[in-house]
Amino acid sequence: MQLSARNQFCGTVKDVKLGAVMAEVAVDIGGQELVAAITRASAERLQLQRGDQVTALIKATEVLIGK
Amino acid sequence: MQLSARNQFCGTVKDVKLGAVMAEVAVDIGGQELVAAITRASAERLQLQRGDQVTALIKATEVLIGK
Amino acid sequence: MQLSARNQFCGTVKDVKLGAVMAEVAVDIGGQELVAAITRASAERLQLQRGDQVTALIKATEVLIGK
Amino acid sequence: MQLSARNQFCGTVKDVKLGAVMAEVAVDIGGQELVAAITRASAERLQLQRGDQVTALIKATEVLIGK
């Protein structure tokens, strides 16, 4: 499946922190850290753990620009 | 000003495409392209143009993970 | 690839409307219409057109509840 | 009040899971599950509980398309 998301970054999971409802997933993308806040249920369904190869996806409409 | 956005990527504007209401800004971040869809009025207010040094900001809650 | 997005609805593209920067994609999901606003470049990259089988993905954090 | 949100799905609350800050609300919309992550305070203000008739609202700009 090809996705409409304009921003797709491949990386390696560095850390997964689980809360009651949400989870925080830190991904190393070429030396830079990218953090995702997803539901805990999604983190568990994907069985996310340190070392996993993942893709971080971000819609263009969600990006702000600072100059 | 420090921002709560967990994801902050520095880069160089490669291209700005203006629509009537929206604008698409392509940013080169270390060889990878990141695309932002912002309002045209914001692109004009920041006078965004090819070569500008900018920061792309993304809230953690806006990131999806694929595995 | 499995995705963290909690909401994934399969359907058929009913209509694609292209603007300069953005595109609007109407998807029929079991008789109900779901509308996505994505970048025109994404609509073109996926070559979206009427009749395509697609999946609409929505993060749980993007959903509001009214009661 | 009429809302600009292009996607409005009526359904029945199946489950509410409360965290410290966030809450997860599962809604049955015609046999399909839709999940919303809202703040716990909102879930409490709306007194959301299993069996409630609710409407799930999603902006078109928040929807991704996969093909």
Added chain:
Amino acid sequence: MQLSARNQFCGTVKDVKLGAVMAEVAVDIGGQELVAAITRASAERLQLQRGDQVTALIKATEVLIGK
């Protein structure tokens, strides 16, 4: 209908700018301007025009904090 959105600001439409797909709506909320980018079809469905009394709704998860 009560909505889960934590941020609900009443105001008066100052300006509506229509693009092909998107529309920009400027709302005066107590002397401060708030801008919404919605689809053109939503702006037309709500028949938004200068002087309309409206409510701007924003999920808490969409707000960034700068300090």
Added chain:
Amino acid sequence: MQLSARNQFCGTVKDVKLGAVMAEVAVDIGGQELVAAITRASAERLQLQRGDQVTALIKATEVLIGK
């Protein structure tokens, strides 16, 4: 740094509620309350506390209109 976010409201932090992964920050902006849900790690990095002068930032694409 100038930001593309169309909506920037200055205010004073009234309350910070910390969860395991997320945090809820209530900001008083001229007598009206604005609530942000950010990651706990961001709230801690910015050392947000009652009385802080902050700016709440919201992209135009995240705003819904009700009429």
